[in-house]
Amino acid sequence: MPNIKIGIDLYGGDNAPDCVVEGALFALQNKFLSPDELVIVGDEISQEDKKRLNNVEIIPAKDLITNETKPTEVLKLKESSMYIGCEKLKKKELTAFVSAGNTGALFSAGTFVAGRLEGIKRPALVLALPSKNNKPKILVDAGANAEVKADHFYDFAREGIAYANFLNITNPRVAILNIGSEDEKGNSLVKEASDLLKEKKNINYVGYVEARDIFDDTCDVVVTDGFTGNNVLKTMEGTAYFIMHELKETIKQSGLFTKLGALMLRSSLKSLVNKIDYRSYGGTFFLGVNGILVKAHGSSDAEAIANALYVAYRACKFDLLSKINL
The missing domain is CATH 3.40.718.10 (Isopropylmalate Dehydrogenase)
Structure with a gap:
């Protein structure tokens, strides 16, 4: 080096x-x-x-x-x-x-x-998201390429695997973000990309993953086009802020015991906010x-x-x- x-x-x-x-x-x-x-x-x-x-x-x-x-x-x-x-x-x-x-x-x-x-062929924005098992989940592409072709998913998978290895995830499982986990679901782009990744021996491809399952231990690397990936990211961000806002409003309008309980949980709530904030990883990569x-x-x-x-x-x-x- x-x-x-x-x-x-x-x-x-x-x-x-x-x-x-x-x-x-x-x-x-x-x-x-x-x-x-x-x-x-x-x-x-x-x-x-x-x-x-x-x-x-x-x-x-x-x-x-x-x-x-x-x-x-x-x-x-x-x-x-x-x-x-x-x-x-x-x-x-x-x-x-x-x-x-x-x-x-x-x-x-x-x-x-x-x-x-x-x-x-296509560099991508690669970032780490939180997940239920405290192991980061890698999202590729998070917003660099709004329009892609099927073979670009192969680039995204390799970039995501490299970043997963950087975060100490061995033999990372790769999945394509889709509207369903069944083979017949999705548009022609994801179907073609799925067929391509199935043929690649250097990719531990496990199929499709739905957006609601991103935080589960179903895969380690999620690949998608940048338009979809960026919307996923911003939806997560907005949902997290909305939940914290509503929680604060509920506490404000509640009685003394609820407020005392919230005060006791303040450090835990702060820890939760940090966990769901992808920025805690310090920076993202254009790989x-x-x-x-x-x-x-x-x-x-x-x-x-x-x-x-x-x-x-x-x-x-x-x-x-x-x-x-x-």
């Missing part, structure tokens, strides 16, 4: 650049990254912070990418932090790049600037890109940025890209 160099997008995310700087400092102070392993792409940093970031390489970047920037526009913004970071991935000057910026723009930069891994590309949540605070850097560091040490069976 070559020397680790992890780039962080200074201008990515709702709380940039301050939280990105603080997250980088947090990573250095906790010593899982050394100054010579970290590169900050973007130079809007105070002199005081530059002193605190002593020996960390800082690369200037001019063009700004916002949430309104269209994915294709990033390819013209060659002096943006996102473009520069992905270009350095391509040149192997970075082993990983982390950004909390525009998801579509990052995927576009990763795919067309850093480039695809040889043998991969299939020619480099380790980590997408941090857009609203990441300093701790979340540090977590994303740590995930990227672990992926470098694990040599994640080599685990994608090409």
Whole structure:
């Protein structure tokens, strides 16, 4: 494994650049990254912070990418932090790049600037979800590819398996998300994809899984198109927030004993919220890109940025890209 160099997008995310700087400092102070392993792409940093970031390489970047920037526009913004970071991935000057910026723009930069891994037609957004047995469930694609072909499911399966291995899941079971578990259910796309995965000896394919069974111990990797995957993710997120909101409202309107009981359960409820929050894993991956590309949540605070850097560091040490069976 070559020397680790992890780039962080200074201008990515709702709380940039301050939280990105603080997250980088947090990573250095906790010593899982050394100054010579970290590169900050973007130079809007105070002199005081530059002193605190002593020996960390800082690369200037001019063009700004916002949430309104269209994915294709990033390819013209060659002096943006996102473009520069992905270009350095391509040149192997970075082993990983982390950004909390525009998801579509990052995927576009990763795919067309850093480039695809040889043998991969479609990179995908790969993330870990909670499940009943406390073992993470891998979702691929979580929103990168709205329209796909059947053979792209083979790419998604291999990307998901590599990430499952990264999370210590051996011989992960792969399932296709469908409206039913029976072979005759679903549209022509999932049927064709299912037939394809059945033929692949390097895939432990177990058939279809319904959305309501995602949290059960029926499979380890769930593959679907990005349109469906992103809707699943946002439905889960919205449902979790709705349940917590209704629970709080019910407690407010209840008597003293209920409120005392809720107070006693506060730490347990907080633990539950953390468990159902996929962001607790620190960052998600665009896998299939020619480099380790980590997408941090857009609203990441300093701790979340540090977590994303740590995930990227672990992926470098694990040599994640080599685990994608090409």
